[in-house]
Structures are given as structure tokens and as C-alpha cells.
Amino acid sequence: MGKVATRVAYGEALAELIQKDDRIFVLDADLSKSTNTHKAQEAKPERHFNMGIAEGNMMGVAAGIATGGNIVYASSFAMFAAGRAFEQVRNSICYTKLNVKICATHAGITLGEDGASHQSVEDIALMRAIPNMRVIQPADDVETKQVIEKIANIEGPFYVRLGRSGVARVHDENYSFKLGKGNVLSQGKDIAIIATGVMVEQALLAKETLKEDGFDVTVVNMASIKPIDEEMILQLSKTHKGIITAEEHSKFGGLGSAVAEVLSKHNPTRLRMIAIEDTFGESGTPDALLEKYGLSAPSVVRHVKEFAKELE
């Protein structure tokens, strides 16, 4: 099947959910065609509100709506949802533990041609640091739909990180997302790659190449970044020589940091982080950007081989 962007799956899931659940309100900040909340708007226009290009206010309005016992899905690009509106998210949504689900699309460099001003590579770090916030990054359309539906019934704030460009489906229909649980997609033994978001697909592609070269890696999808699956991370550290994390996010404060926090406390393990270096992105196609910034499957292959050599 063709690739589907997680934002597209989000829009479809939300359009279904808003018709089923009377508690749901949807807010957008003039990006409803891009975030895909326009599908929910078409499904139930009386519960979708465009707040204009004013993301700080949108988060405050979301909080206010949630005080009435409603569930609010608020969307914008990750740059503006987590960046521009950081302090509104912190003080009006998280400090209050209100039932707001921030579904941020166009995260990371695979936003593509719009360039660095719109490419959020810091949002996981920002959102993860806020008390009461949960951070989820689904890897494909199947997982996205489950996440969007399930978080409606988990009280409190969520940050769901979604992408602009199409990604391959990595889960079958029997998959069931669980908050705080990782998912082993492919069991190997030498090195474990813990990936999130678009990097799950790249890690699986890398695994195929590596197999031909005699490396047997485990690939894990870590969609639930906070809370994170400590038990699985520790288990992987005990059954593998080393761990590699892979994310389309800054090397500071994202999945790699979250895994390092677990390992350094309980079972110090050699860890290599595949992430964006301390730099901004730029314009380009998603594939060209993944390649240039060291996140493509061939780059993952190179990392695994280098790391294996270091571990010898």
C-alpha cells in the first residue's frame, strides 16, 4: 500500500471521533487544511472552531473549554503548538491538568520545503519537561488512529507529534497501542534500535540491509516517549550489546535523552543517538533532508556498523 502521513490518519480518526463523542471540541489556528482537522469540521462544524493565527490564545481557549468537562483537540504545526505557545501549554493546560490533547503536525525536518523557521526539532524536549504532560509520537496511520481514539478516554493533557509526509505502515490491524509501552517490531540480537516517528520506517529499512551484511538488529517502535517503557528499555539493555536511539529531533532532550535517563540510572549501557545535531534544518524534500541530516536508512546502517565495531 501507499504511504500515509500521520497527520492524514489523525484527521480521519478525529472526524470519526467527533461524531461519536459529544464531549469533543476541536480548535485550529488557520492550518486546518494542513493539520487535517478540516475533516472534523466537515463532520461536525458546530464543534470545530478556527481561532485564527493566534496559537497562544488558542491554547488558553482550549483550557477554558476543557474546564467544562469537555475534551479539546487543539492543532497547529509543532513549531507553533509547542514553541510559540509553550508557556500557555505549561500554565493553562498542564499546571491545571486539563483535558486538552495537543495534536501537533509537521514536526521535524520532514516538514520539508518551508524550511528551518517551520521545522520543529525541539518540541519533544519542551513538552517532555512539563509536569503532567504525556508525549506520544505514532509511527504510522494504524497507530495514529488508535492513539487519537484512546487518549480521549485518558484524562489530562497530551502532546501528539505528527508528521507531514507519508510513512510506510509498520503495524498490522491486530496492533494495540498502550500508553507507556514500546513495541518490538523486529526481534534481533546484536544491537537494539529504539526508534520513534518517521525513524521507525528508516530503522526497518536499515534492518533489511544490515541482515544482508550479517548484522541482526532489533527494531523497537517507542511511540510513548513520556511515559516511557522503562521495563522494555532495561530488558533490551540486558539482551543486546548496545542500544541506538533514532529520532527526527534534536539530540538534546528527545527520545535519546529519555532512554539515557533510564539506562544511566538502572543499567549503564553503551548508547548511540541518531538525531539532529545542534543545528537548524533547511528547505528541501523530506527524503533529501533525511539524507543530509543523517537520518536516512543508509545513515542508520552506517551507525550500526560503526557502533558494532566500537562494541567489539
Add this chain to the structure above:
Amino acid sequence: MENNQLATIANNLRKNVVRMVANAKSGHIGGSLSAAEIVATLYFDEMDITKENLKNKERDKFVLSKGHASPILFSVLAEKGFIEQEELMTFRKINSRLQGHPSMVYVDGVDMSTGSLGQGISAAVGMALSYKAKNLDYRVYTLVGDGESQEGQVWEAAMAAGHYKLDNLVLFLDFNGYQIDGDITKVMNPLPLDKKFQAFNWNVITIDGHNFDEIKAALKQAKEFKGKPTAIIAHTVKGKGVDFMENNYAWHGTAPNQEQFEEAMKQLEGK
């Protein structure tokens, strides 16, 4: 409620504001005292808020957008019997429910956690918007500071309230003229405020914020006005009720010492 009864309540609120801030040795006294009549009228003459409906997620709501005036909010919650008078003396102390800036997580009756300026008004807009969407008749009130109106978010929220014609939303602007660094027109002039709200499609009423008849009349006019939210620009005196605090921005966020406390209480007892 009769004006003389409201005046007694407003004076009780002022005394508790002074007691709380003096006891905590910190807190925002000037902008709490300026809002006593507005808050007293809202809680004792306007809003439907009782012990019975206090925990309801949907009812009339009050958002103290200028969250640093928490002493006036906690005082009125105590006056309503929602919190104990003795608890007021825990204000700003360790393990207290009465935080420096109000938290809805700890206290039923705090309808929104505020303190970071500009954010409360957005939450009030969200409440009013949700009531409209669900055809509920409840009304939403918010108190915004004049210095607070320098925050861009206030105008984002004002734009949204005008756009969605939230005639169930009433904003009091506590126009006491001072912020922590001094005269608002010298720090960063936000005037004219009435014309700004009009330009954002609000119904605007200007009153003396210490006059009960004017407060009541403005609230009645707001209720009758359809199709626009109402902004009540309330001219007030910062530090109202204690002569040495009045119109003196040094009392924005300063606690009185024992001598000043006794003098302030003496003045308020005499009223």
C-alpha cells in the same frame, strides 16, 4: 443585594486582603484593594455560585486574569463560605492550598489557574465559547488588569471573543493606572482601552469601579446587550481604602510591616 450590604462585604474583603498579605509578608495588595467592589458585586449580586453548585464543571464562572490579585479572590471565597477564614492565614506559605497565584487544582471555586498575565482572558473566552456551543445560559466574568492589557494575548483573546460574538462574556478592566514599575502610561501606554475594545467588536461601558450602582447597571446592560461581549472599563484607585497605599505603585507587590498593618486595619475598621 443592597449597596450598604455590598459595601460591608467589600470592606470585609479589604480587611482580609490586608491580613493575608501582612501575614504572608508578601503578596499583591494594591491591585487587590482596587477590585473589592467589583468582586463583591459579582459574587454577592450577580453570579449564580453556591456551595451546592460549586463543584459543577458548568456554571457561572469567574476568571481572575490578573492572578496576582489572588488575595481578593481567596477573600471572597472565604466570605462565601467556600473556604475557612482561618485558611486565609496559610496564604503563600508552604503546604498551603492558597498559592501566591491561584490554582484551580487545589481550591474548588478557583475557576481557572492564573498568574501568568494574558492567559486568564483566553480561558474565559473558551468557557464562554463552550457554553454558546452547548446552548447553556451560564455567564462568564473575567477581571483583567490595565497593565496586563500590555500582553498581546489579551488582544488575541479580545479578537476571538468579538469574532464569536460572545455576549455571555463580561470583562472588567481594573483601570487603576499603575503597574509594578509605575504609571501604566509611562511604562508602556496601553490607552485608549475603550477604543481598543470597540475596535475588537466589543460593547464597552465605562464606570467608576467603586460605585455599586454603576457596577450593577453595567452588568445589567451587559446582560441585555446581544451579539457582542462586554468590556467594563472600571476606573479604580490602586490601594483603595488605605490612604497611604492609594495611588502609590510601591504597594503593587509590597507587604505592610506591623505598624503599617495596624494603621491599615484601623482605617478599614473605621469604614
